Amino acid sequence: xxxxxxxxxxxxxxxxxxxxxxxxxxxxxxxxxxxxxxxxxxxxxxxxxxxxxxxxxxxxxxxxxxxxxxxxxxxxxxxxxxxxxxxxxxxxxxxxxxxxxxxxxxxxxxxxxxxxxxxxxxxxxxxxxxxxxxxxxxxxxxxxxxxxxxxxxxxxxxxxxxxxxxxxxxxxxxxxxxxxxxxxxxxxxxxxxxxxxxxxxxxxxxxxxxxxxxxxxxxxxxxxxxxxxxxxxxxxxxxxxxxxxxxxxxxxxxxxxxxxxxxxxxxxxxxxxxxxxxxxxxxxxxxxxxxxxxxxxxxxxxxxxxxxxxxxxxxxxxxxxxxxxxxxxxxxxxxxxxxxxxxxxxxxxxxxxxxxxxxxxxxxxxxxxxxxxxxxxxxxxxxxxxxxxxxxxxxxxxxxxx
Numbered sequence: 359x360x361x362x363x364x365x366x367x368x369x370x371x372x373x374x375x376x377x378x379x380x381x382x383x384x385x386x387x388x389x390x391x392x393x394x395x396x397x398x399x400x401x402x403x404x405x406x407x408x409x410x411x412x413x414x415x416x417x418x419x420x421x422x423x424x425x426x427x428x429x430x431x432x433x434x435x436x437x438x439x440x441x442x443x444x445x446x447x448x449x450x451x452x453x454x455x456x457x458x459x460x461x462x463x464x465x466x467x468x469x470x471x472x473x474x475x476x477x478x479x480x481x482x483x484x485x486x487x488x489x490x491x492x493x494x495x496x497x498x499x500x501x502x503x504x505x506x507x508x509x510x511x512x513x514x515x516x517x518x519x520x521x522x523x524x525x526x527x528x529x530x531x532x533x534x535x536x537x538x539x540x541x542x543x544x545x546x547x548x549x550x551x552x553x554x555x556x557x558x559x560x561x562x563x564x565x566x567x568x569x570x571x572x573x574x575x576x577x578x579x580x581x582x583x584x585x586x587x588x589x590x591x592x593x594x595x596x597x598x599x600x601x602x603x604x605x606x607x608x609x610x611x612x613x614x615x616x617x618x619x620x621x622x623x624x625x626x627x628x629x630x631x632x633x634x635x636x637x638x639x640x641x642x643x644x645x646x647x648x649x650x651x652x653x654x655x656x657x658x659x660x661x662x663x664x665x666x667x668x669x670x671x672x673x674x675x676x677x678x679x680x681x682x683x684x685x686x687x688x689x690x691x692x693x694x695x696x697x698x699x700x701x702x703x704x705x706x707x708x709x710x711x712x713x714x715x716x717x718x719x720x721x722x723x724x725x726x727x728x729x730x731x732x733x734x735x736x737x738x739x740x741x742x743x744x745x746x747x748x749x750x751x752x753x754x755x756x757x758x759x760x
Contacts, residue, residue, distance in 0.1 A: 370449075372449070372455060373502040374502060375392070375396035375496075375504050376498055377447075378391075378392060378396060379496060379504065380440070380441050380445075380447045380455075380457055380459070380494075382443075382444040383439065384436075384437050384438060384439045385439065389425075389428055389429070393421070393424075393425050396504060397424075398421070398499055398501075398503040398505045400421075400505055401504060401505055401506065401507070402418045402505075402506055403418050403507040403508075404417075404419075404508050404509070405511065406508050406509070406510050407510040409512060409518035409519065409521075410509075410511055410521070413524075413535050414524070430470075430523065431470075431526065432467075433468045434469065434482070435464060435467060435470070436463075436464070436467045437462070437464050438463040439461070439463065440461055441457060441459040441460070441494075442459070442488065443459060443491075445459050445491075447496075454496060455495070456494065456495040457493070458491040458493050458512075459490055459493075459494050460490040461488070461492065462486065462487065462488045463486075465483045465485050465526075465530050466482055466484055467482060469482065470526065470530065470532075471532070472523035472524050472527050473524075477527065477532060480531055480532050480645070483530045483643045483644060483645050484643075484644055484730070484751075485529070485530055485643050487526050489520045490519060490521070491519075492509050492511050492512065492521050493509070493510040494507065495509075495510070509521065511525075528540075530643065531643055540609070541586075541609040541611050542609075542640050542642075542757075543606070543607065543608045543609065543610065543641040543642070543752070544606075544610045545604060545605070545606055545607075545638070545640075545641050545659050546604070546605040546607065546636075546639075547603070547604050547605075547639070547717075548602075548605075548633075548635040548636065549601055549602045549603070549632070549633040550601050550603060551631055551632070552601075552631070555572065555631070556571060556631045557593060558570060558571070559571030559572075559627070559631070561593075563582050564581065564583055565588070566581055567581050571627050571630075571631055572630040578618050579621055580614060580615070580617075580618045584614065585610060585615040585618065586607045586609050587608045587609040590606070590608040591605065591607050592605070592606045592707055593708045594606075594706065594708065594713075595708060596703055596705055596706075597671050598704075601633070604659070604703075604717065606661075612757075637757065638757050639757065640756070640757050640758070641752035642752060643753070644751060644752075644753050652756070655697075655722050656723070656753045656754070656755065657718065657720070657753070657754050657755070658717070658721045658751060658752065658753055658754065659716070659718075659752050660715060660716060660750060660751040660752065661705070661707065661714065661715035661749070661750055662713065662744050662745070662749040662750070663712045663713055663744070663748035664713075664743045664744055665743030667712070667714055669742065670714050670742045670744070671704055671706075671714060673685060673738075673741070673742040674716065677689070677692060678702060679692050679694050685741045687734065689732070689735050689738050690728075690729055690732050691725065696721060696725035696726050697718040697719065697720050697721045697726075698720035701717075701718070702716060702717065702719075703717040
């Protein structure tokens with residue numbers, strides 16, 4: 359018995375233009391060829407679906423507008439890459455091709471705004487932005503040129519994923535039309551009496567209102583997940599003093615969490631479990647000083663994934679006063695040349711054992727900025743086993759008065 363005839367649509371190989379778009383290479387090296395020879399003059403790009411920003415052009419962008427938007431993005435994010443995750447496109451019944459892709463770019467170029475004259479540009483932050491996944495669907499004509507691109511943004515818990523140039527803008531600190539002020543990210547630092555006991559209760563409070571600690575149980579009004587982006591919460595402890603902790607909390611709603619901290623059960627728990635606690639710090643991406651920041655060089659907190667935690671910590675500590683440290687070649691400066699090294703703290707992460715972190719005060723950004731771009735310093739990060747693209751750097755400052 360013979361096989362049924364295949365659909366002509368599914369027998370058609372992927373057009374070169376669509377394969378080229380989805381190949382996961384940076385746009386800077388292929389934008390001219392793609393836009394010049396692989397995109398039809400009639401091309402239209404649209405953001406579609408219920409999660410698309412309402413202020414985007416409802417009729418989409420024609421070829422000229424699309425090219426201008428891409429050029430603007432590349433000017434600010436020189437390594438802009440569509441399909442950074444190299445997802446494999448799937449052929450659809452109507453002959454189009456789709457993939458759920460990550461769009462990546464590092465804000466090291468020009469100040470960026472997706473709407474010149476309407477939204478203020480954000481100066482270079484150095485932040486690596488990854489947005490998505492977004493479903494990109496491309497159609498090609500009989501000549502193999504792309505005639506239509508549709509982008510369908512996703513959502514998490516009903517909140518649309520950042521997408522398109524406005525999404526990049528929001529991720530580097532820009533405020534979009536009609537968007538509420540973003541909830542702040544916070545760094546909490548404290549010394550606890552018994553790390554294991556405290557951490558067990560802290561972890562349970564992520565999703566539960568009742569949790570164990572100090573040999574008893576406590577019930578508070580709210581689980582932590584209802585006041586912050588709990589999936590991003592990380593607990594660190596000093597490498598040389600495990601009872602001294604640092605906690606990163608992202609998108610923290612102080613209006614919701616404040617009453618929890620004032621609840622009698624939470625107060626009792628804290629009095630028994632915590633030796634001392636510093637006032638909360640607000641974390642922001644490097645750039646203009648955050649509101650409430652004291653004058654002078656800022657303080658910073660960063661964390662990064664590494665291949666070998668102990669090797670990285672040994673090298674990081676050596677770099678405090680040495681340009682050659684444990685690695686044997688010279689880097690431009692020792693860390694003590696750009697911060698108050700006597701106040702530096704180095705951390706291991708209890709949430710993810712592959713992460714390490716550090717807190718630094720009095721950071722001279724005019725020195726640190728060029729150092730981060732120096733080839734020898736970048737070589738050092740590789741030598742010490744830092745995983746590329748995993749470093750998160752934040753400027754920290756006291757929480758402003760309400």
